[in-house]
Amino acid sequence: MDPIENQHTQAHTVKKNKKKKKPTASGEISQQCRDLLSAFPVELQNTRAKGRHAIASESLEPGTTVCREQATSYIVRSPYIDKQCHVCLNSLDHGDISHSFTCDACNRVYYCSEECRDHDRAMHDSMCSVINRLDGIASECSVDVDLLRLMLGLLARRAQDPQDGQTSTPTPFEYVLELVHNREKISSDFIQVITQACEYILWFTPDYIIRIQYLLWEKNSFTATMLNDILPEDMKMDVNELALQESLLISSSQSINSNAHGLGDVQSRNTDSALGLFPLGAMFFNHSCEPNCNFVGLRDGKLEFRTLKKVIKGDELCVSYIDLFAPRNERRGNLLYTKQFWCKCRRCSTPMEKSVDRFLNGVICRQCHKDVYVIPPAHIDGKTSVKDDESAATYSCAQCHHAAPHSLVAGTIERADNQYNQAIGMIRQRKYGRAKDIFNTLIKAQDNSKTGNFTLHNFNAILMNSCVPLMNCYVFEDNHMAAIHVNRQILSKLRDSGAVPENSPEIGDFLINLGELCLNVAKESHGKALVEERWKQEAETALKECVKLREIAFGPAHGKTIAAQELLQSCQ
Template identity: 30%
Template sequence: MVEKKEATPSVVSDTTLKPTHTKKKKPRKTNVTQYAPLVEQGHWPIIVQHSQSKGRHAVAKEDLSAGTVICQERAATLVVSTPCVSEFCHRCVGSLLKAQLLQQRVSCPACAKTTYCSSACQKADAARHVLECPIVPKLTDIATKHDINVDLLRLTLSLIVRRVLEERRAKMAKEEVTDAPIAPWWCINELALHPQVFDKNWVKCVAAAAQDMSEILPESLAMSAPKLVELACRINTNAHSLSDDDEKTADTAFGLFPMGSLFFKHSCAPNCHFTADRGILTYRTIKPIKAGEELLVSHIELFQPRSTRKQELLNTKQIRCDCSRCRVPLRKSVDRFLDGVLCEKCHVGVYLSESEFPEIAKDAHPVENGASANGSKAEGEQDSKAIDTKSEDVVDDSKTLASKDSEQAVERTEEEKQAAEQEAKAREELLKKECRCDNCGHVKKHIEVEMLRIQVQRDYQQIFQFVQSKNHGATITYFRLFIDRYQKGRLLHPYHVHLVNAHLPLLTAYKTLGDYASCLPIIKHVIDVYESSNIVAPLRHEFVELYAELGMILSALAIANRAEGNGRVHRGGEVLEKRYKRETLEAYRKAYEVCRICLGEQSAKTVELKKKARV
């Protein structure tokens, strides 16, 4: 199954962002009245507000039903990613293969780097491309020289051209954009910057590339190197990656959509959803919303543990998430199951850090729980002694090495001594830490729980190599063993992200081999997990793909059932075929009902599902 994804945040740098601790600044006062004309131009049922606690945010102007369009924005700038430049239109991100079959494909004869799906797209992009055409071919050499992503330079150049065109008051495109306006340049300057959180080496490389780029820009596009770096940082923080029409190719293109970035704040429990289509980002509600209620979107995959979500948001969007879902104590949240290690005593609860149990004193553990950790108190003491003995050995070894170093090397600086002391203290504290079952209170060493989590991740990554090499037989064998060990062996909670994710490549492998009978229980299990966990809102795109996949599998089983009898189906087989057909229509109808809400009635996907559901 190919999972359908909405437009996702993109980090077009080649390095991981490393947040640094900076002094908290006073939030600047935002003049939200400047956004009113933009909202009125788009006829969107929203109001942009500002408060001390939330900063700038959008709320519903009136009561909104699920599926209401609250914003549509054409990209301020958009580039097809380098690996896909020969596959997708550089204006609308439509398929160039389809255009070639229709003999409509057009390329720029001057730079030979820009291709369109039709002469209409070429004409619409002419004013912009004529300015960047002589510069685009030179960007690859600059990016290679300074070891940065060439798409970042392409986006930066495209934005500069965008600014110049706006200053000249030239039209960006010869088309009606009243339904999807383009953000003015001042909106781009309002976007979050966060230069202090980027990796210093990355910033250094970008600065060097910006210097080279500023030297090749003509006078009409002139911009200083520091300004180019600033623009690159804004892009890196706010750009979105887009996928193709069929959602089969991730990172087809990168685009900047300033108004959506400014208006809608992130939440891990969103009430709105955005999708990209031909360079336009559309925001829709996915549940009924009351007037005055804040409008929230998600920038990440929702079926992830809390710690993973928080780290991803910090790394890619510089957001320290404090949404309603992340504020709920872990002990009371479904988040605890997503990386949950099942209790070895009751096999119902999951182990949580003792900090999640404030009512229990730090050093006070019931004797029976301590005794049951490894079957008996004596065994627990033996394990503790074994750990202590190992710790003592490590300390002795470190003392020996330290004495040798003191004889041969320069004495440690005061900072090094403090760092070593802090590291030793941290190790000691880690060995003392314990986890407690949220159901029965059973106690287990924190380090044992963490070691199991690490082992699960390593096993998953190792098996996933078979998926990448398209070795379907090995994928089936080893992911079956993975599920048997960790789910049927009652080591991990059924909602654990690696257990759920293990079913998806397994499903794909069976489907590729044409074994639809094995596919059916797998897709039903995944749907059951998504429905029962209530982690993902029921009107999001994930459910469109899950229900559509179920419909396809049931339809294939109905066809296979008839084929086995060479068109002559016995009574039992006929009953089974009718059941498959009935369930197929039911699955497609569910997919259609969700799709028309989150993608709209006019979406090609919605039209396709409507036909299959016979609505």
Template identity: 20%
Template sequence: MAMYNEIISKHLEIISHCAFCGNNASSKCAACTLVVYCSKEHQKAHWKQHKNECVSYELQIDSNIGRHLIAKRTINPSEIIIQEEPLVIGPKFPTSEPICIKCLQRLKRSESVVESLCEKCLWPICGAGCATSINEKIHEVECKVLVKGSEKIAKNNDYMYDALTPLKCLLLQFTDKNKWNRLMELKSHMEYRGPESEVYEEINSVYNYLRNNYLSGEEFETSSDIIHKICGILDVNALDVQVAGLELTAIYPTVSKLEHNCLPNVGISFDKCGRIYVYASRKITKGEHISTMYTNALWGTRERRAHLLSTKYFKCKCKRCSDATELGTNFSTIVCNVKGFCKGNLTPIHPLDDSSEWECDRCPNTVSSDKIDAILTELNYIVDKALQKPSINSLEDAFSKLKSRIHSNHYLFFNVKHTLIQLYGHSMGYKHSMLTDDLLKRKSELCRDMFFILNIIDPLYIRLNIYTSVILYELHLALLESAARISENKAESKGMHDEAKVLLSKALDILKNEPEGSPGFKLLQAYKPSIITLK
């Protein structure tokens, strides 16, 4: 995994000194913002050297994929490709979660019933000592609008959190015209969001809420059309952002032009102010498309493509989606049960055709797309029910129901397996020392099965690093217990112990640059004491 916090720290150190003479400087190269100069003369003098490094990508337009970025030159692993400030940052959209209007921290349900309020707009806040860092200046602007309907809204506890980020976008019209213009240039796909669409009424409720409570008499554009367009822009372009423990959404105009790929070649990180850093997770060759991922890597092809079509309005045709076996993982493969004994693998004949029949690799059997949907709906229910209150018994029961219906590597198995490996060894009555040799072996096998899959669908640990780290950590624990049980066989025991050390080291390394306060950071802190045990 690219060590992005180290990358960022090193980069920030570099850009405090003139790229030509090394003296303190603050004037950034406007094109790439990656270097600074102490004078225009030094910038000109350095151009011959810098021009080959300045902006490693270029924008291209294609009739099929639209705007996208390609590498102008070879981009090395860990190299920062893009860094930029958000045009707008705010609560997740859409959301119903109550948040502090000032600092954007999520409020507990009891807090939102209204003991602490902003003294001006009367929206809930987390308390008198609220730290307003990332949203302070933004709230000053929106507060002047929110104050209009403050008494009625507070009296009725009628806080529509869905409306806050669209309002922040709307206010750019008079707070920053340049940002407003850049926002309006982004895709909204209004052609798919008309009165006949499901999303139309949802956005209408946001518009009506803002219009009826806050926007009357405003001199800037507040029409229904503009609100619908803003919400379309948010749906299509906004990224989920985790900053200082906050779960936010933000729009980055350049980053929004990155195309999707289910095997992306860049990673993304954010600093505490919401600035985004896009870095190469591997070597990217000249002319290669620069890509990220806009869906869940742990979904099967049908689910990923359906999600992308409904939220981003395109059908993915990447290497993973185009392969019926998902790169040999069989992550979506169904078991053929013709006459109850075939047990071959059913995969789609045409993976990029949603209505394609599925064929067996052992017999002439074909299954319709509708039948596959019915099978997955049934099995999804079994998995969801087992995971509601997960226990070893409920998960093993689900496992036994799935194993004759889907391939052992199927994505529906993944969460069941991932939860099981954490229960075996940590649940009451199932501590590692209590597990039978067979159960200990089973835990190790489940870990290795999942690690095999993750090494193919996320080989660079960009999207699923937490899942991978948990698997490696749990496998290391199983190996340590196994090694202790065969201590008389010194060679085999040492081999297991040595492998456990390697796995633990990798588990920690994968997480070492997780932002402070994030789930990955907390996991890292929980795992660190294990190093002492192994030494």
């Protein structure tokens, strides 16, 4: 029998035996989970409608920490591999890797200090021989190398797991296997390539390689069990353990796909420069398109969940996994594609004519000019097949019920979308001036609502999506005044539409951006004291608001809050 096949069979048996040790049967909430979250004002529940979830055990003020968790495993993503410490996630001396510490054997991990290197030694030693093979395995199997790195990290964590369930230690590996992974929606092609990648990974683990080489030398005619019979005692393989490891690797890849969290740069950038698995957060914080909580990456691979607004006792605590300034179909499609579920949150379940969502793909009513034509949302047919409701010949206004032909409403959106895509194409070709002109034409065309043309609503996501790159085009050409004008428009869309929650980090980003732009204009005022003062004041107002917001969304000690505070001090 093929030794690999043999291992699969064994895995099944081993998994069954191990089941007794699992902390929960699927769907139940273990006492250990309750203990791990007992320090926070949450109550854990499990219902048919929502699965496992957390509710507020008391009324909560904005900025309350409702969960903090050390990742079971985390990695610095490949593009940042030599830019951040792999333990504390601090920047590596502005990317100067000559000041960093690395592993001489693999040269694939970087640390900011000897202390961080020593802290990681045991974990890293168990992975070192495989790490520099992962690029090859990833390209051979066409799998994302960061997925493989995180899977390997999880396997190493499993070997290190302390059994005492202390909160200061990472959440144990076994919880990763308890996560919802929507396996039935994962394509068989993915399972096939990931299985192949897992087999390669195990081939390169320290002891196994000697044994596999032995096996190959014997022209593959021995089963692992036969080989074990002739191997000296200290070289015998634990076939069950290897099979178990392969099956755990495959399961963890599915958990990662559905549950891994990006960890943003702890200072100022918004990029997810690291990636980790946080089983408690993933188990108990459902997604909502009107979330009341935010998750924040902290140093040392921790993730914290904080309330963004007042929460009443008994309310479910939810976060958002996606961009919320997007039409309902786009959000649901995004979640289906990336997280394999169809969103049933309150916002997505509210009838379109009563939901803020009607504005995000809205075309203004040509009769009343007060509301928009309601475009029915798509629905899901089966588990993954999304169907647009294209049966209606007309769409009617949510307020005055004026009917407009489907083709004219859809055509207006399509034209705007084409213009948007054309401008983005120009940006990709670095033709910023041309992109700027197209965005401006698109935005200005929407001022015609009273002239009889069909036009987009101010909150239409195409306009929001156009404003952001338009502002960046202005920044690129140092036209700070124009950039400020667009930044203000973005902020008012974010605040007034109701599409993002109050104290949303996104609002904070545009506030700090506005502060920076106003400070630039103040500097350019060429000694005109009054002008300078006026711009400094606008900067100060924006930055004060940003600091307040970030204290809530990220916490007072977070790098992003401190960055806003420092900028505020510079203008006082």
